[in-house]
Amino acid sequence: MCNLGEGLYERAMEKGMERGVEQEKRNSERKDREAALETIKEGLFFKQIxxxxxxxxxxxxEIAKKNKLI
Incomplete structure (x- = not known):
């Protein structure tokens, strides 16, 4: 592969990795919000959650408000 092709490949791989990391972060945050919502529904105190x-x-x-629980 020529140097130009290698450079393009490396940049594409870096960009793909960055997107993957960002997607995983969003998924993790979503799961945390969902878990917090379930504990709110169970009646745990906000301080405990x-x-x-x-x-x-x-x-x-804010999670409770968005889901009309308070």
């Missing part, structure tokens, strides 16, 4: 889920109390409250 915050501590166990590593979210701020404000973030937990």
């Amino acid at each position: 915050s501590r166990y889920m590593k979210l701020s109390i404000e973030a937990v409250a």
